Amino acid sequence: MTYLPNIVFAIILFCGIGYFAKNVKKLFRNINLGQDVDVSDNKPERWKNMARIALGQSKMVRRPVSGFLHVVVYVGFVIINIEVLEIIIDGLFGTHRIGLSVLPTSVYGFLIGTFEVLACLVFVSVIVFWIRRNVIKIQRFWKSEMTSWPKSDGNIILYFEMVLMSLFLIMNATDLHFQGLNSGNVISQYIAPMFSGLPETTLHFIERSAWWIHIVGILIFLNYLYFSKHLHILLAFPNTFYGKLTPKGQFNNLESVTNEVKLMMDPNADPFAAPAEGDVDEVPAKFGASDVQDLSWVSLLNAYTCTECGRCTSECPANLTGKKLSPRKIMMDTRDRLEEVGKNIDANNGEFKDDGKQLLGDYITNEEIWACTSCNACVEACPVSIDPLSIIIEMRRYLVMEQSAAPTELNNMMTNIENNGAPWPYNQMDRLNWKDEK
Amino acid sequence: MSEQLNVPTMEELMAQGKQPDILFWVGSAGSYDDRAKKITRAFVKILNKANVNFAVLGTEETCTGDVAKRAGNEFLFQMQAMMNIEVLNAYEVKRIVTCDPHSFNCLKNEYPSLGGNYDVLHHTQFIKELIESKKLEIKDGVFNGKRITFHDPCYLGRANSEYDAPRDVLATLNANLLEMKRSKSTALCCGAGGAQMFKDAEKGDKEINELRTEDALKTNPEIIATACPYCMTMMSDGVKVKEKESEITVLDIAELIAQSQGL
Numbered sequence: 001m002t003y004l005p006n007i008v009f010a011i012i013l014f015c016g017i018g019y020f021a022k023n024v025k026k027l028f029r030n031i032n033l034g035q036d037v038d039v040s041d042n043k044p045e046r047w048k049n050m051a052r053i054a055l056g057q058s059k060m061v062r063r064p065v066s067g068f069l070h071v072v073v074y075v076g077f078v079i080i081n082i083e084v085l086e087i088i089i090d091g092l093f094g095t096h097r098i099g100l101s102v103l104p105t106s107v108y109g110f111l112i113g114t115f116e117v118l119a120c121l122v123f124v125s126v127i128v129f130w131i132r133r134n135v136i137k138i139q140r141f142w143k144s145e146m147t148s149w150p151k152s153d154g155n156i157i158l159y160f161e162m163v164l165m166s167l168f169l170i171m172n173a174t175d176l177h178f179q180g181l182n183s184g185n186v187i188s189q190y191i192a193p194m195f196s197g198l199p200e201t202t203l204h205f206i207e208r209s210a211w212w213i214h215i216v217g218i219l220i221f222l223n224y225l226y227f228s229k230h231l232h233i234l235l236a237f238p239n240t241f242y243g244k245l246t247p248k249g250q251f252n253n254l255e256s257v258t259n260e261v262k263l264m265m266d267p268n269a270d271p272f273a274a275p276a277e278g279d280v281d282e283v284p285a286k287f288g289a290s291d292v293q294d295l296s297w298v299s300l301l302n303a304y305t306c307t308e309c310g311r312c313t314s315e316c317p318a319n320l321t322g323k324k325l326s327p328r329k330i331m332m333d334t335r336d337r338l339e340e341v342g343k344n345i346d347a348n349n350g351e352f353k354d355d356g357k358q359l360l361g362d363y364i365t366n367e368e369i370w371a372c373t374s375c376n377a378c379v380e381a382c383p384v385s386i387d388p389l390s391i392i393i394e395m396r397r398y399l400v401m402e403q404s405a406a407p408t409e410l411n412n413m414m415t416n417i418e419n420n421g422a423p424w425p426y427n428q429m430d431r432l433n434w435k436d437e438k
Numbered sequence: 439m440s441e442q443l444n445v446p447t448m449e450e451l452m453a454q455g456k457q458p459d460i461l462f463w464v465g466s467a468g469s470y471d472d473r474a475k476k477i478t479r480a481f482v483k484i485l486n487k488a489n490v491n492f493a494v495l496g497t498e499e500t501c502t503g504d505v506a507k508r509a510g511n512e513f514l515f516q517m518q519a520m521m522n523i524e525v526l527n528a529y530e531v532k533r534i535v536t537c538d539p540h541s542f543n544c545l546k547n548e549y550p551s552l553g554g555n556y557d558v559l560h561h562t563q564f565i566k567e568l569i570e571s572k573k574l575e576i577k578d579g580v581f582n583g584k585r586i587t588f589h590d591p592c593y594l595g596r597a598n599s600e601y602d603a604p605r606d607v608l609a610t611l612n613a614n615l616l617e618m619k620r621s622k623s624t625a626l627c628c629g630a631g632g633a634q635m636f637k638d639a640e641k642g643d644k645e646i647n648e649l650r651t652e653d654a655l656k657t658n659p660e661i662i663a664t665a666c667p668y669c670m671t672m673m674s675d676g677v678k679v680k681e682k683e684s685e686i687t688v689l690d691i692a693e694l695i696a697q698s699q700g701l
Binding site: 246247248249250251253254257258260261262264265287288315317318320321322323324325367370371372373374375376377379380381393395396397398399400401406407409410412413414417418421422423424426428429430431432433434435437 | 443445447464466468469470471475478479482494496497499500501503505506507508509510511512513514516517518520521543546547548551552592593596597598599623624626627629630631632633634635636637638639640641642643644645646648649650
């Protein structure tokens with residue numbers, strides 16, 4: 001009977017981690033539905049980017065207020081989680097504050113004291129975040145894509161953090177033994193008086209309840225990640241690692257096109273020649289992307305990493321002038337569609353069954369795709385190296401090369417280039433006329 | 439002012455057995471657009487003044503394919519690129535300068551993997567080089583104390599992280615340089631990039647160039663400086679829409695430098 005709590009704890013821990021692991025596997029599977037790209041280059045630079053941008057939060061602080069608050073929550077979150085280690089050991093072995101029996105009281109007190117201060121700072125920061133979202137109503141949190149689930153998701157995460165931090169402090173405040181040590185109860189000593197006068201058994205009951213709800217809350221939060229924009233706390237790291245290293249203005253050159261163009265320009269090529277032996281199985285390449293599977297896996301990782309902060313959208317010239325395009329929506333749509341495709345695969349024994357839908361058209365409209373100026377403001381603004389522009393360009397490629405569905409004016413422009421080597425209908429022979437004009 | 443410009447073509451130089459130090463890539467806008475042609479002429483005046491041994495491709499030049507690529511037409515882009523690379527490699531071109539950040543980006547970043555490897559410079563970088571090597575001496579005076587604000591072209595700035603060259607060149611004018619609130623990496627696009635130059639904007643509540651012009655007007659400038667033919671069109675139109683053309687001139691950095699030289 002005395003082992004019952006340990007067993008219950010072990011089962012909860014096992015289920016919590018097990019279900020999360022199952023979803024992580026699904027996450028990997030879904031990301032791998034994307035096209036392969038070679039990102040094995042420049043490892044040192046990639047590690048440096050990850051250290052600087054994800055670990056070091058270098059791009060977060062470009063906006064000082066939200067950046068500073070985010071650093072507080074981030075540092076707090078990472079450091080306070082050390083405490084989870086003690087909770088897990090205590091839970092599994094039925095000990096109470098195992099740290100006290102392995103560390104000198106002063107060291108233990110210092111650690112817990114640090115956690116308490118951070119918990120308090122996190123709590124305050126999260127309240128400010130909530131106020132920014134719900135009271136001040138900062139514009140980027142109230143764009144048209146931020147209704148229903150995305151809006152609730154943002155608040156639920158904040159509530160989770162408020163509750164977890166409170167529980168941690170209450171757990172400490174109602175722990176008579178810990179308060180008796182008077183070491184490390186930096187914040188909780190001020191909360192303890194709120195419980196004064198309660199019988200010891202009641203206090204113990206509150207302490208135990210806070211302890212259990214805290215750890216169960218953490219496990220629920222962990223499992224909430226997969227369904228939430230909050231996945232960024234994990235994926236920001238690989239995402240900054242695999243982020244684009246080439247100049248932002250450089251778009252990739254499609255290799256499948258290069259091969260065809262070379263063939264067209266080779267005077268010795270025989271257009272009617274039978275394909276070489278090896279080429280027979282080759283699936284004819286689709287140019288550009290109309291659905292998530294056509295995008296690179298890095299774009300899909302981007303989509304799962306996006307935490308919908310909207311810094312991209314708030315700097316997008318198209319969005320700022322009232323156009324439908326929102327880079328954040330491009331990322332959210334990509335994730336939603338990817339999830340839909342993933343569920344389809346799960347429901348059909350591992351095989352995707354055509355559902356008559358695709359990312360382009362059913363989620364993202366042509367109007368959004370054509371409103372982009374390719375200015376890279378969104379890419380520059382993203383604190384975790386997400387590249388919405390590459391998705392937009394892949395979709396333009398699909399529209400132009402697979403569907404011939406460019407706006408008429410752009411078709412005229414391209415015809416001009418084909419006919420006279422300039423986007424305007426001027427004669428090639430007049431190219432040097434400027435020399436003699438005044 | 440209608441002095442004869444010295445503009446040798448690669449073909450002419452080759453016939454004389456000569457090789458220029460640098461190729462001036464004029465670009466389609468610089469060749470055909472009336473306003474951009476003035477930038478082209480101003481830049482050539484600078485090249486002539488600094489005795490730069492350069493040449494143009496003239497009628498052998500054709501669209502880089504940049505705008506086709508931004509529009510999604512990878513076929514057309516690569517066709518153009520490969521034709522250009524054939525010509526450039528046949529002339530053994532090593533260095534290229536251009537007044538168009540879009541050509542600059544395309545030639546510098548997107549041509550190499552198709553076989554075109556050149557040292558590509560934007561004209562602001564080249565002018566900076568001329569000033570630093572004392573080939574061009576800037577006489578201050580004309581723009582002394584003038585209020586000038588610089589609009590960063592996306593394909594020079596964010597796309598290629600070049601924010602300093604245009605500012606360094608402007609700094610030699612002894613003018614009063616004003617930064618817009620959105621500048622350098624957070625500069626707002628003029629609205630012409632990504633093939634928007636050639637189509638109407640999607641439905642919205644404002645034109646992008648108007649918004650950008652408002653950014654510029656907040657600095658209360660006498661001159662808006664640009665370094666891109668498309669930005670030139672958009673900012674000039676923006677100033678017209680705001681009915682400020684009598685007070686504010688939009689000039690390319692090449693024009694500012696040429697004027698400061700009395701060219």
